[in-house]
Amino acid sequence: MIRIFGYSLEKKPTTSPIMEFVAVLIALLIAFGVSALLIASAGANVAEAFRSLLRGSFGSRSAIAETIIQGTPLILTGLAVTVAFRGQLWNIGAEGQFFAGAMASYLVATSLPELSRVPMVLTIFLAALIAGGVLGAIPAILKVRFGASEVIVTVMLNFVVLFFLSYLLSGPWQDPMSAFLQTSRITETARVSRIITGTRIHIGIIIALISVVVVWFLLFKTTLGYEIRAYGINPIASKYKGIPPLRTIVLTLAISGAIAALAGAGEVVGLHGRLRLDISTGFGFTGIIVALLGRLHPFLVVAAALFMGALWNGSLAMQITTGVPIALAYVIRGVVLVALLAAETLTHYRIRRVCDE
Amino acid sequence: MNNFFQTTIIVGLFASTIRIATPFLFASIGELVTERSGVLNLGIEGILQIGALVGFLITFRTGSHWLGVFGAGFSGIVLGIFMGWMVTTLKLNQTVSGLALNLLAGGIAFYWFRVVFADVGAENLPNLRIFQTARFPILSDIPYIGTIFFRQQWLTYLAFLSVPVVSYFLYRTRVGLQLRCTGENPRAVDMKGLSVAKHQYGALAFGGFMAGVGGSFLTLASSGMFIPEIQAGRGWIAIALVIFGNWIPWRILVVALFFGLIEAVQLTLQALNANVPHQLLLALPYLLTIIALCTAAGRSRSPLHLGLPYKRE
Amino acid sequence: MVTKKTWVILLLVLLFGMILTACAPQVEEPVVEEPVVEEVPEVEEPVAEELPTEVRFGVIFISPVEEPWNTAWMQAYNRVVEDPPLGLEVSMTYTENVAPPDAERVLREYAESGNYDILWAHSAFGEAVEVLAPQFPDIAWIYAGSGNEPIGDNAYFADVFIHEPAYLAGMIAGSLTETNKLGAVAAFPFPNVNGPVNAFYDGAKSVNPDIDMSVTYIESWFDPVSGREAATAQIATGVDIIYAERFGPFEAAQEAGILAFGHFLDQHSMAPDVVVASPMALWDANIRNIIQVWWDYTVNGVPYDAPMERIIFSFVEGGSQLSPYHGFADVIPQEVQDMVEETRQQILSGELEIPLRTEAFEQ
Incomplete structure (x- = not known):
């Protein structure tokens, strides 16, 4: 038990699911209470703001579709982070791996234009898997061979990948028609967008849901998954048990990178149809939040990703309807996130006043 | 190009190295102390931004740069304690808490700036005169050496001074020893009747203070203006430098200077119209950091209990 | 963090909502389509009431x-x-x-x-x-x-486009420089970035054939700290006038006691002692x-x-202009001001055409 300023935090003997749900509700209520104060202080109509928050996230068929679209890359980056973190390997490089996948998909789409749609799309996602896998394996190999921390290497590689992409976009890959920092549009056979009429939902969500099942199977039903989790729980013990860390580390980070790369490929093939420097709104970093909100479980990651997508889109709608600065939407996202995180503790612990010190 | 210019280029290069390293050094030394207590604070990026804003606002209003620096440091302490509340009191996952802090602090900084300067966008960006550089009698006038070492910002000297101070604190004082123990073996600290939480709160407050001051360097000693996301990824580099520096103050000083040097070389090569893709030059500091990390010296040993919440039982 | 059960409940609510809304597309669609159908005839009819x-x-x-x-x-x-x-x-x-x-x-x-x-x-x-x-x-x-x-x-x-006023600014810079070395701190090699940077160089070259210029790209739209360091590095190589395509160089110029030009806006008020003039975009x-x-x-x-x-809208049509000189009206020699004014008139009359070069800067 820890004591701070006369309060103590104790683990409760049991937690009931109802209590957990109530805690989440309370957390969300507190978050929305704080948000309401902020919105009111910005001079906007609070009720209108919350109505538009809901409308923008789930209020209509197109809003739900947009929430799914926003959640799609987050499911994949969240899964990528989940795999790595399960093995206690801190992959902060999902952002760079996202772009590796995007670059690979553009490369395939332009260099093999004669392929018909199905082989084309399969090749694209295969190429993305390889590109992300290779980029993910680099920090793994450096970690095993030289003891280099994967945290630094992945953070640094994020920067390197973006500079490399910028080089490609301002030179060899630049769209000759527009002189913009973007490629020209990829061929129509490489595009699988708007798979549900009237929405922008694209192939990415199918890839994401397949990946969810695959990752679940990998983590919980295969020997490799067991090795990853065992290494994550106790690296030293698993070494003695004969699980070679080299293989586990490289495979874990390569798989993680490959999944993050799928997100990039999905955005290019499904949403943008071309490669640009700014097709990510920090999906790689938000993926870390998604993975941890989803308790590093593939199925929960889906829920967490959709929740983040809903929050993102809802706050955008709120900003537009009320006319408050967009920065307020960012603050509200942060407040909701912190409250949701805090809810976990409150379900497992209780805070008690301690009289005797 | 004649000889005179060559010399000024080299002198300028080293002077830039020290200046560029300064904000990294502040944030990294702070983060070092935090991580030594067993807490990984990934929220540095957000604290830098808040520090940059608070420093700017206070100086803009009062005209006093030092008041701005202290305000920035104080705002860093507040955010550090908030981080402590999340990871020490609530025992939330440290990685996600740090990222949440970034998101929240980034939003607050952006919003706060909008509220204070409602007309920005219709008028020129508000800016202020940055700190005067230091001038020492005699020393500043030594050729070359004077320009490199004795005409820097006062904040730069503070950043460098923090290295021996923190080193002394960690290795030569009782509290420093307890702090390091907290990061290595919190159970032992707890068994001795010392509070793990208090040490971690203290370390986070110090780390926040340093990052806040580092943020104010960006607005008060470097650019003279605030814009959203002014820290531009520097918080991530600072965290990487702590690991690269193997959690040892002196090595962090060396790697921060190394990073600053590569950055300065990159800028100088661009200024000389070097015939290389500038993106390659810009990626150089990051690539070289990876390579340097792989050399024998890169083998790192983190505090054993880093990133794990301490729970009794 | 939220537990499994809660997520399952949230997920169910979400799915339920989706099914509900997916079942009723007929209600939704007319709302979107409505204006299309109704407005088409209205377009043909002139005059609204x-x-x-x-x-x-x-x-x-x-x-x-x-x-x-x-x-x-x-x-x-x-x-x-x-x-x-x-x-x-x-x-x-x-x-x-x-x-x-x-x-x-x-x-x-x-x-x-x-x-x-x-x-x-x-x-x-x-x-x-x-x-x-x-x-x-x-x-x-x-x-x-x-x-x-x-x-x-x-x-x-x-x-x-602001390449015409950037050309005029370049003429001033080419006349004022003592080291014959100009600098520009820019974001990306991007058409709207390259246009004024190249024109600034062309303008300087037109009055001073010995001009050298170095361009630093900081690969960010928004990083005044890098912009300042880039300018400082240029100053160390002998640059004495900087075209500040990004934020940051003014502070470096103030510290080193050199001059700078603004970009896109009249940025004189940001650093009255160093900003000579700014090519302005007028929307x-x-x-x-x-x-x-x-x-x-x-x-x-x-x-x-x-x-x-x-x-x-071109320079001639009022789409851009060179800002006033403010305090630098006394600093820029009168014959330079006359020359710039003469060139301005030549551009306005169509006698002189400033080429828009949007490729990345090359000496």
Whole structure:
């Protein structure tokens, strides 16, 4: 038990699911209470703001579709982070791996234009898997061979990948028609967008849901998954048990990178149809939040990703309807996130006043 | 190009190295102390931004740069304690808490700036005169050496001074020893009747203070203006430098200077119209950091209990 | 963190909501389609019963408003509000810092609200405009910037060039420099970045053939700390006048006691002791033009018919200008000022044409 300023935090003997749900509700209520104060202080109509928050996230068929679209890359980056973190390997490089996948998909789409749609799309996602896998394996190999921390290497590689992409976009890959920092549009056979009429939902969500099942199977039903989790729980013990860390580390980070790369490929093939420097709104970093909100479980990651997508889109709608600065939407996202995180503790612990010190 | 210019280029290069390293050094030394207590604070990026804003606002209003620096440091302490509340009191996952802090602090900084300067966008960006550089009698006038070492910002000297101070604190004082123990073996600290939480709160407050001051360097000693996301990824580099520096103050000083040097070389090569893709030059500091990390010296040993919440039982 | 059960419940609620809404597409669709069907005949009929008294802008900026690109737009907008065309009351709501992945949903939100007559976007959002413009045919869409393709119909493509005033600024710089070495701190090798940087060099070269120039790209739209360090590095190589395409060089110039030129806005007030002058972008004509286009459509029934090229109001047409010299009127030698004025007149009369070179700078 820890004591701070006369309060103590104790683990409760049991937690009931109802209590957990109530805690989440309370957390969300507190978050929305704080948000309401902020919105009111910005001079906007609070009720209108919350109505538009809901409308923008789930209020209509197109809003739900947009929430799914926003959640799609987050499911994949969240899964990528989940795999790595399960093995206690801190992959902060999902952002760079996202772009590796995007670059690979553009490369395939332009260099093999004669392929018909199905082989084309399969090749694209295969190429993305390889590109992300290779980029993910680099920090793994450096970690095993030289003891280099994967945290630094992945953070640094994020920067390197973006500079490399910028080089490609301002030179060899630049769209000759527009002189913009973007490629020209990829061929129509490489595009699988708007798979549900009237929405922008694209192939990415199918890839994401397949990946969810695959990752679940990998983590919980295969020997490799067991090795990853065992290494994550106790690296030293698993070494003695004969699980070679080299293989586990490289495979874990390569798989993680490959999944993050799928997100990039999905955005290019499904949403943008071309490669640009700014097709990510920090999906790689938000993926870390998604993975941890989803308790590093593939199925929960889906829920967490959709929740983040809903929050993102809802706050955008709120900003537009009320006319408050967009920065307020960012603050509200942060407040909701912190409250949701805090809810976990409150379900497992209780805070008690301690009289005797 | 004649000889005179060559010399000024080299002198300028080293002077830039020290200046560029300064904000990294502040944030990294702070983060070092935090991580030594067993807490990984990934929220540095957000604290830098808040520090940059608070420093700017206070100086803009009062005209006093030092008041701005202290305000920035104080705002860093507040955010550090908030981080402590999340990871020490609530025992939330440290990685996600740090990222949440970034998101929240980034939003607050952006919003706060909008509220204070409602007309920005219709008028020129508000800016202020940055700190005067230091001038020492005699020393500043030594050729070359004077320009490199004795005409820097006062904040730069503070950043460098923090290295021996923190080193002394960690290795030569009782509290420093307890702090390091907290990061290595919190159970032992707890068994001795010392509070793990208090040490971690203290370390986070110090780390926040340093990052806040580092943020104010960006607005008060470097650019003279605030814009959203002014820290531009520097918080991530600072965290990487702590690991690269193997959690040892002196090595962090060396790697921060190394990073600053590569950055300065990159800028100088661009200024000389070097015939290389500038993106390659810009990626150089990051690539070289990876390579340097792989050399024998890169083998790192983190505090054993880093990133794990301490729970009794 | 939230437990499994809670997520399952949330997920169920979510799925349930989706099913509910997915079951009732018939209710939704007419709402979107309605204006299309109804408005088409209305377009043919001229003259609306009541003349509109206001025009409402929805503006989507790709970066925070303090980015000079956006600031220049806001300043022009404010001038239009002060002196409104057609006696209209002009109003505006904006969303800043919109990333391209969010562009379509943000623009759709604006369009669906029905509160806006003109939606002004960035050219990076061209694809989103291409999708949305046909769905909202009564709105005048306009997207501005270099790059991307024209769309036509009710989607107008606009841009602003400042290479002529940048050329004039270069002439001043070429005359004032003592080291014959100029610098420019720029974001990316991007058409709208390269244009003024190249023209600045050409202008300097035209008065001083010995000019050298170095260009540093900081690969960020928004990083004044890097911008300042880039300028400092240039100064160490002997540069004594810097074209500040990005924020940051003014502070370096102040510290080193050299001169600088602003970009896109009159940035004199940011550093009165070093900013000699600034090439300014003036969006006024483009804003007035789109209001006129919208008015003709709404009031006179003239169909939207956007040209298949960018609408650019040139230097001659008032799309750009060189800012006043402010305090530097006494510093710049009179013969240089006369020469710049003479060149300005030559450009205005069409006697001299300043080439727009949008390729990355090369000495």
